Amino acid sequence: MSLQISLDEGPARDVALTRLGAGPARLWIDGREYVGQLLPVGGGFEIQLDDRTERIWLVVDRDTVFIHAFGRVWQAQVTDPSERSGADAHAADVITAPMPGMVISVAASVGEPVAVGQVLLVIESMKMQSEIVAGRDGVIERVHLRVGDTFDRGAWLVQLQSLEADQGAQP
Amino acid sequence: MTLPGKVLIANRGEVTVRIIRTLRELGIPSVVAYHAMERHGLAAREADKAVEVFGEPPVSAYLNGEAMIEAALRTGADAIHPGFGFLAENADFARAVGDAGITFIGPPPSAIRAMGDKIEAKRLAQAAGVPTLPGSKHALSDAEEAVAEGERIGYPVLLKASAGGGGKGMRIAHDSDGCRDAFVRASQEAKAAFGDGRVFLERYIEKPRHIEVQVLADTHGTVLALGERECSIQRRYQKVVEEAPSPLITPEVRVAMGDRAVALARSVGYVSAGTVEMVADREANFYFLEMNTRLQVEHPVTELVTGIDIVAEQLRIAGGEPLGFGQDDIRIGCHAIECRIYAEDVEAGFIPATGRLNLVRFPSGAGVRVDHGVREGEAVTAAFDPMVAKVIGYGTTRADAIESTRRALSETVLLGTVTNTSFLERVLAHPAFAAGEIDTAFLDDHPEVCEHRPATEEQQRLLIAAAALASPRYERRHTLAEPLASLGEWRP
Numbered sequence: 330m331s332l333q334i335s336l337d338e339g340p341a342r343d344v345a346l347t348r349l350g351a352g353p354a355r356l357w358i359d360g361r362e363y364v365g366q367l368l369p370v371g372g373g374f375e376i377q378l379d380d381r382t383e384r385i386w387l388v389v390d391r392d393t394v395f396i397h398a399f400g401r402v403w404q405a406q407v408t409d410p411s412e413r414s415g416a417d418a419h420a421a422d423v424i425t426a427p428m429p430g431m432v433i434s435v436a437a438s439v440g441e442p443v444a445v446g447q448v449l450l451v452i453e454s455m456k457m458q459s460e461i462v463a464g465r466d467g468v469i470e471r472v473h474l475r476v477g478d479t480f481d482r483g484a485w486l487v488q489l490q491s492l493e494a495d496q497g498a499q500p
Numbered sequence: 501m502t503l504p505g506k507v508l509i510a511n512r513g514e515v516t517v518r519i520i521r522t523l524r525e526l527g528i529p530s531v532v533a534y535h536a537m538e539r540h541g542l543a544a545r546e547a548d549k550a551v552e553v554f555g556e557p558p559v560s561a562y563l564n565g566e567a568m569i570e571a572a573l574r575t576g577a578d579a580i581h582p583g584f585g586f587l588a589e590n591a592d593f594a595r596a597v598g599d600a601g602i603t604f605i606g607p608p609p610s611a612i613r614a615m616g617d618k619i620e621a622k623r624l625a626q627a628a629g630v631p632t633l634p635g636s637k638h639a640l641s642d643a644e645e646a647v648a649e650g651e652r653i654g655y656p657v658l659l660k661a662s663a664g665g666g667g668k669g670m671r672i673a674h675d676s677d678g679c680r681d682a683f684v685r686a687s688q689e690a691k692a693a694f695g696d697g698r699v700f701l702e703r704y705i706e707k708p709r710h711i712e713v714q715v716l717a718d719t720h721g722t723v724l725a726l727g728e729r730e731c732s733i734q735r736r737y738q739k740v741v742e743e744a745p746s747p748l749i750t751p752e753v754r755v756a757m758g759d760r761a762v763a764l765a766r767s768v769g770y771v772s773a774g775t776v777e778m779v780a781d782r783e784a785n786f787y788f789l790e791m792n793t794r795l796q797v798e799h800p801v802t803e804l805v806t807g808i809d810i811v812a813e814q815l816r817i818a819g820g821e822p823l824g825f826g827q828d829d830i831r832i833g834c835h836a837i838e839c840r841i842y843a844e845d846v847e848a849g850f851i852p853a854t855g856r857l858n859l860v861r862f863p864s865g866a867g868v869r870v871d872h873g874v875r876e877g878e879a880v881t882a883a884f885d886p887m888v889a890k891v892i893g894y895g896t897t898r899a900d901a902i903e904s905t906r907r908a909l910s911e912t913v914l915l916g917t918v919t920n921t922s923f924l925e926r927v928l929a930h931p932a933f934a935a936g937e938i939d940t941a942f943l944d945d946h947p948e949v950c951e952h953r954p955a956t957e958e959q960q961r962l963l964i965a966a967a968a969l970a971s972p973r974y975e976r977r978h979t980l981a982e983p984l985a986s987l988g989e990w991r992p
Contacts, residue, residue, distance in 0.1 A: 367969040388915040394967040400910030401922035405967035428851035429882030
């Protein structure tokens with residue numbers, strides 16, 4: 330099978346794998362061939378690749394693999410190139426949280442037209458307040474949070490009407 | 501003159517677990533008040549008794565003084581330890597605890613109040629002979645007065661909230677325009693954070709070193725200085741690496757700083773553990789910053805170098821016992837460095853991260869102490885402060901302490917969210933840190949420590965191979981060991 334794997338948000342590397350009998354696998358990383366094996370050892374793992382062996386800690390969370398190796402943590406993102414993402418469709422319409430925090434005030438209401446740069450929310454994070462502003466001109470479709478709500482990084486804060494919908498509303 | 505019989509800890513996480521440890525050593529039962537989100541947390545689990553307190557957002561549960569007092573009365577606790585943060589420097593809470601017939605493990609409310617107002621604290625420090633920086637004598641009435649004072653004192657100036665702390669409501673101004681803007685922002689932030697928008701300003705020392713003195717005072721008039729801690733490695737005005745002793749401070753300056761800190765504590769009738777924070781310039785001239793009337797996050801480094809359990813002393817002092825040692829008995833016996841492990845993304849600008857801690861392994865062994873309050877499988881959420889643990893290394897010399905701490909950091913395994921562990925290791929590995937050339941601008945002057953060091957080509961290959969072989973997208977016919985299997989509920 331073929332995968333793309335990027336390390337710490339770096340460029341994606343092409344990886345192909347096929348099983349060799351019961352244990353090891355044959356891997357091609359950017360077209361070069363290796364024999365590798367991941368073995369559980371004492372609560373952690375041992376990764377063997379050709380003649381190199383390294384003790385590591387590893388946790389898998391869906392397509393994110395967290396690895397503690399060489400004295401620090403690395404984050405690998407696995408994607409299957411055969412799946413194309415349609416997740417970008419909403420991106421320009423949704424303002425997401427740049428960091429986790431709490432909503433201090435809301436200055437936008439549903440149906441209100443807003444201009445690029447206009448303050449929509451004030452959030453507090455790391456004991457500092459910051460403003461969430463509109464990334465483009467538009468009309469507020471939905472405000473996802475209320476004052477006092479806490480949220481994680483990447484949470485949807487405010488949604489603008491999609492541009493097609495705006496145009497559709499024109500007479 | 502007896503120790504408290506049962507102590508409620510009005511706090512959460514790491515500091516609660518740390519206080520429980522000393523209570524256990526002294527044979528005192530502990531009670532922990534927890535929010536439902538932390539019902540299965542380490543603090544609630546380690547305590548002899550755990551009671552739920554309520555609030556939304558969850559932090560408000562830990563800020564609810566009445567509920568804490570009620571929980572203490574209900575569980576028969578005769579003393580409350582506030583830890584740090586939350587209610588620790590709330591004079592009204594300290595008074596209410598006393599009024600309910602419960603011992604507050606900390607200073608008297610009057611001392612908390614005096615030091616909580618930064619303008620008043622500075623006046624008291626000056627009166628006690630602690631050097632202070634030139635600044636406005638009272639709260640600034642408006643932006644124009646801020647500008648006038650800025651011009652009188654000379655830029656750069658630092659605008660600070662009178663009710664502030666922890667970097668909230670703090671702004672540096674380099675000119676009059678900046679000062680006007682800084683006044684507006686600082687007072688707004690202060691109003692929002694403390695309900696008190698009063699702001700003052702004072703001369704800003706460029707690239708200061710942050711050095712603080714630990715004091716301990718009993719109810720019999722003994723006030724001692726337990727040496728200093730240097731906390732100059734900061735991000736967003738918050739400390740991330742602290743050490744004792746400071747590489748800048750000579751024995752003579754240590755005595756001078758200690759004497760001034762003791763004089764200030766004495767002048768406000770201080771009792772229990774407290775910290776007088778100072779800024780120092782390159783020549784080790786020091787100036788009063790503020791006094792923190794509580795146990796400090798970084799207290800372990802002082803404990804390691806002096807051999808004194810500060811929490812145990814707080815408990816004995818609260819029980820009316822006199823300190824069992826004098827100033828001459830306090831010796832700085834080694835060097836210790838504390839690193840605060842935060843769930844945060846350093847490269848993205850130190851923004852807090854969330855996620856489940858699916859694998860947790862802390863270092864141990866000679867020269868290492870870890871204070872933490874997390875359990876494997878627990879989520880780090882936006883609801884609370886993202887500090888996960890404190891990893892502390894110590895040794896005979898500063899170089900030994902750096903080595904122990906670096907080893908401990910490399911053996912700190914926290915998988916499932918982003919942490920600052922490797923950033924801390926890069927700070928400690930930096931030649932300027934090794935040389936003791938540190939100040940609060942360290943990260944601005946050495947931005948490379950904030951950048952990931954890329955893996956070598958060979959390391960990358962191993963990591964990518966490991967990720968590929970561990971990915972649930974790779975068809976496996978054999979079962980993997982527990983850490984993977986327990987998380988493998990999802991399959992493509």
